[in-house]
Amino acid sequence: xxxxxxxxxxxxxxxxxNCTLQCNYTVSPFSNLRWYKxxxxxxxxxxxxxxxxxxxxxxxxxxxxxxxDTKQSSLHITASQLSDSASYICVxxxxxxxxxxxxxxxRVKS
Amino acid sequence: xxxxxxxxxxxxxxxxxxxxxxxxxxxxxxxxYWYRQDPGxxxxxxxxxxxxxxxxxGDIAEGYSVSREKKESFPLTVTSAQxxxxxxxxxxxxxxxxxxxxxxxxxxxxxxxxxx
Numbered sequence: 001x002x003x004x005x006x007x008x009x010x011x012x013x014x015x016x017x018n019c020t021l022q023c024n025y026t027v028s029p030f031s032n033l034r035w036y037k038x039x040x041x042x043x044x045x046x047x048x049x050x051x052x053x054x055x056x057x058x059x060x061x062x063x064x065x066x067x068x069d070t071k072q073s074s075l076h077i078t079a080s081q082l083s084d085s086a087s088y089i090c091v092x093x094x095x096x097x098x099x100x101x102x103x104x105x106x107r108v109k110s
Numbered sequence: 111x112x113x114x115x116x117x118x119x120x121x122x123x124x125x126x127x128x129x130x131x132x133x134x135x136x137x138x139x140x141x142x143y144w145y146r147q148d149p150g151x152x153x154x155x156x157x158x159x160x161x162x163x164x165x166x167x168g169d170i171a172e173g174y175s176v177s178r179e180k181k182e183s184f185p186l187t188v189t190s191a192q193x194x195x196x197x198x199x200x201x202x203x204x205x206x207x208x209x210x211x212x213x214x215x216x217x218x219x220x221x222x223x224x225x226x
Contacts, residue, residue, distance in 0.1 A: 043217030
């Protein structure tokens, strides 16, 4: 069964600290992996997209990594800001279908 | 949210009533999608359309209906047959690749539907 598991379910960090969110998937065949940011009550916004041959992709303070052998991805946030408080969703594409993780809820405190 | 609008933002419905959620995009995208989001779960695909006058069922189409009469519009009707309609509904659009619909999807701001 195609599944995307994200951890932790929720996370609280202090402003200025770094954090790493995890995504494990059992999706096959694999086309690409995306990370989305979803603010409360809003639609998700794409942060990064990685294909099978890409190990890392950055977007400002966001850096995503992909290990296609172990089927794991991570999203690292550097020097967190209050505006980073959101849900982060990992999405894997397979055979023209998107499989969504449940997301990690991040709260950045001042 | 890009060029995708959804209305209304909040919607209340009595049991037994049908209700239609609006989704409009000005991105000139061929493909459009409807998802349902419930707490603690990933987004689930209800319906999608790759081209005008054509649409396909997603994973949870029962109790829902759609139409695609115009490229810009993809309304979703939640019928009384949907047993648990209270949820956050998201519309998205993307360009259409030759092989399918795997290009980056751009999401609207969502509609929160509550059944009273």
